[in-house]
Amino acid sequence: MDFTFNEEQTLIQDQVDQFIQKEYDWETRQSLSNSELGFGDNNWQKFAELGWLGISTSEDSGGFGGSAIESMLIMEAFGKGLVVEPFLETIIMSSGLIDEHGSDQQKSSILEPAIAGELHLALAYAEPQSRFNLSDVVTEAKIDGDNYILNGYKSVVMNGPSADKIIVSARTSGSQLEEAGITLFIVDANSEGLNKTNYKTVDGRRASDLTIENVSVTKDDIIGHVDKGFGLLDSSIDRAILAISAEAVGAMEVLYKTTVEYTKTREQFGTSIGKFQVLQHRMVDMFMEYEQCKSLLYMATMKHEEGSSDAKKAISGLKYQVGKAGKFIGQQAVQLHGGMGVTDELNVGHYFKRLTTVGTIFGNTDFHLKRYTSL
Incomplete structure (x- = not known):
């Protein structure tokens, strides 16, 4: 197994390290963490300009076709600076799902703006009773004509306060603990019936608890296939x-x-x-x-x-x-x-x-x- 980084990967590593050293000192980080937004929007735009937001997205989806190695190098440098910008939540967790399994329409309307720094995403998968079990899903989605009606509760949704779109796991069939029967839906953060309780976490980040009451989504909002989201x-x-x-x-x-x-x-x-x-x-x-x-x-x-x-x-x-x-x-x-x-x-x-x-x-x-x- 070769652990040597290629020239492009080394360049990315040096670029992010230099950003942390020159533009992300401790006072700057604390100021951003304590701000109302919780991170720097100017920094986020710079991440987009430098290509970091699209580094691991496939070229077909408008990214640079990088790998998990490039993402690792960026995140390791972010750890050194204790960066508060939601790279993990918007890019790694959410954009990756749409890149690999989203429809062409989802890629053009959501993924492309996300890697351009124009759209924030969040992944709502955890529930109060689920602990670390991803298949423990009580939130349900019932079909209603061409739509689905979502009801349930999601906890500790990282980057929830700033998210424009939220990917929600919901049960479309099966019992509470079954892996089969879970479907992923893209929900607009401003949807009627979607209520957020926002808070600051112990590490200075932002998260939300979601109450979902009769939120309507369409079949076009499904990522992948029905019942195959786990x-x-x-x-x-x-x-x-x-x-x-x-x-x-x-x-x-x-x-x-x-x-x-x-x-x-x-x-x-x-x-x-x-x-x-x-x-x-x-x-x-x-x-x-x-x-x-x-x-x-x-x-x-x-x-x-x-x-x-x-x-x-x-x-x-x-x-x-x-x-x-x-x-x-x-x-x-x-x-x-x-x-x-x-x-x-x-x-x-x-x-x-x-x-x-x-x-x-x-x-x-x-x-x-x-x-x-x-x-």
């Missing part, structure tokens, strides 16, 4: 796990390096605490956890890109390690910084919050350890 959703979440794990690896790198530098300057008993052997051992452990995650990330991404039969198992193994390592590295970084490690003014606590969220979203360590052993 496989599409499952693949989308696997792509999202790869992306969010790449983000976590970037965040871990910053925490590890920041902590090492801090221990070189913090003095106790007449010397820098970085010279204490017990703390050196801790920082070595932090480095090892980070490197394990990075290696697993590259392996899982390559396997996914190659369509390997054990790609899903590799993704669960990665997500387990990311959850475990993120908790360990975050805790050590906070502890070694002392009380200032949890202040809003210092970035350390914010990285830890994001890693904590990453460890839970799309399945926690217990869930993915169980899935890993079952595959």
Whole structure:
């Protein structure tokens, strides 16, 4: 398995890294996170101009025909800067679904504006009772002539407040836990009967809970085929796990390096605490956890890109390690910084919050350890 990036991939990596270093300092990030929108619309337009929003979209759909590797490189750099723009939600999770399974009309009216930075998307798949089970869907869609009427509730819809279109999973047949019978619908965010409860999450992002009451959609709003949405959703979440794990690896790198530098300057008993052997051992452990995650990330991404039969198992193994390592590295970084490690003014606590969220979203360590052993 070759882990060497080609010239184009290296160029993308350098380009995103330079953007983070020059235009996305910590004060800028905090200002964006605390704004009403929750991210920078100007940044989003720049992402579109630089081609990042269409990097993984097929050329037939107006993108650049990149792969999961390019998305991984972008997300890893975003993790270093703790970027709050909804690249994961609009591009990885939602645009990817339409690119692979959407109709020509959906691609022209939704996908093309999305990768041009003109349209925001969200994926509403989770429900209060579903935990991490994608097939646990109570929200229902009943046929009504040429339309479907949706009723139900969706929780923690990331980027819900800014989304113009929301992809909703709903049950068109079968019982609550069946994989068969789930259909994906594109719903206009301003549809009558769709009510949002918007809030700020612990990591500074934006999310919504949706109440769906007699929302009408047409058959043209279906992604793929009726009753066949589970496989599409499952693949989308696997792509999202790869992306969010790449983000976590970037965040871990910053925490590890920041902590090492801090221990070189913090003095106790007449010397820098970085010279204490017990703390050196801790920082070595932090480095090892980070490197394990990075290696697993590259392996899982390559396997996914190659369509390997054990790609899903590799993704669960990665997500387990990311959850475990993120908790360990975050805790050590906070502890070694002392009380200032949890202040809003210092970035350390914010990285830890994001890693904590990453460890839970799309399945926690217990869930993915169980899935890993079952595959």
